[in-house]
Amino acid sequence: MSQKPLELILARNLMTSLSTPAFLVDERGDLIFYNEAAGALLGISFEEQGRMHAEEWSHAVGPFGKDGNPLPIEELPTTQALRQGRPGHGTFTVRSAKGEDYEIESTALPIVAEGGQEGAMIFFWPRTNDTQGSG
Numbered sequence: 001m002s003q004k005p006l007e008l009i010l011a012r013n014l015m016t017s018l019s020t021p022a023f024l025v026d027e028r029g030d031l032i033f034y035n036e037a038a039g040a041l042l043g044i045s046f047e048e049q050g051r052m053h054a055e056e057w058s059h060a061v062g063p064f065g066k067d068g069n070p071l072p073i074e075e076l077p078t079t080q081a082l083r084q085g086r087p088g089h090g091t092f093t094v095r096s097a098k099g100e101d102y103e104i105e106s107t108a109l110p111i112v113a114e115g116g117q118e119g120a121m122i123f124f125w126p127r128t129n130d131t132q133g134s135g
Contacts, residue, residue, distance in 0.1 A: 023122040029054035043096040063092030081108035081120040
């Protein structure tokens with residue numbers, strides 16, 4: 001197993017201490033960590049689930065469109081953050097391990113180091129009635 005870039009290690013440490021649900025993906029978009037708050041929403045901890053390839057986690061967790069099908073990876077804010085090196089934001093549906101769907105808002109922030117793109121942090125939160133009418 002290769003050494004992970006320091007920026008990803010530091011991002012994981014930061015996310016561990018947050019109560020905001022968050023995912024960490026590498027430069028390919030593979031899920032390499034999510035925090036306890038994300039695990040609570042998804043109904044499964046990262047320790048139980050483990051790492052997942054981008055296609056695998058997009059089919060298991062989402063995000064899903066209004067038709068219930070996974071959204072194309074090319075249309076996701078995470079992809080924008082990874083490929084264009086700039087933040088992305090969107091509103092989506094994710095699915096827990098128990099099959100429950102949640103409407104969320106999500107912001108992806110790229111992690112760019114001296115050597116280039118390393119990955120992205122994706123923060124998300126359940127939509128409430130207050131936020132569903134705006135934006």
